[in-house]
Amino acid sequence: MIGEVVGKEDPKELITSKRKETKRLTVILEDLENNRIGCTIFGEMVDQLLRHMQDGRVEPLIVVVQYFKATRWNGKTSVQSHFDISQLHIDSNLKDVAEFRSRLLGGEPSSSVRISQVPSKTAWSGVEELKQGAVLVKTIEEVLIQHEEGPTWIAASIVAINVTKDDWFYKSCRKCPKKVETPIENRYECGKCGHTHGSAALRFFCIIFV
Ligand SMILES: [Zn+2]
DSSP: OEEEEEEEOOOEEEEOTTSOEEEEEEEEEEOTTOOEEEEEEETHHHHHHHTTOOTTOOSOOEEEEESOEEEEETTEEEEEOOTTTOEEEESOOOHHHHHHHHHHHTTOOOOSOOOEEOOOGGGOOHHHHHHTTOSOEEOHHHHHHOOSOSOOEEOOOOOEEEOOTTTTEEEEOSSSSOBOOSOBTTBEEOTTTOOEESSOEEEEOOEEEO
16 A cells, blocks of 8 residues: 555554553555545554654655555544564655655645644543444454454453453553663652653553453
8 A cells, every 4th residue: 555644643652462562653644536544553663654754844755555454443444554564665766656756746846744743542532432322332242253353342341350469560650651660769760761750650451351
């Protein structure tokens, strides 16, 4: 898939289900017919792409994404990178990119900023979504027999929590998800972002059975 990056959210730091630190960045891609799609990338690709998105860039940023996974959420289709299989080609010399670029600009030089900041969906609330009735809540049985992949809401009660001793929570930095260890002179210092604070935040991580 080829497209121009026309919007970007703020990158986010997060912890994967394998407890690895990673980053996530969502950008909006647009094709020559002005169709748009959200594209979320993870890991090293985030820094790779950010390096090409300096403030005030007027050149169109054209990317080719390969082996991305399509997901459908809230009636909208988006794509996201999938482990190491996915490929992201940025500003590449591919013939398709050159063609896309010349059709996009029609031979004129580009003079305006083309990537706009998009508010990230941090304020997104699952409860709001449920209240509005915008999502379908399924039973476990319905989910077990459904064939399409994607996020889903289920109504269930927790019957067990899969934890061993005290590994289901950890003390973290208050600015990023990095784990912090013993305080130094009553302050926790984050080895990742350097933020120090008198107290640490507790983050939870556990697998539940419903
Ligand atoms: Zn931090």
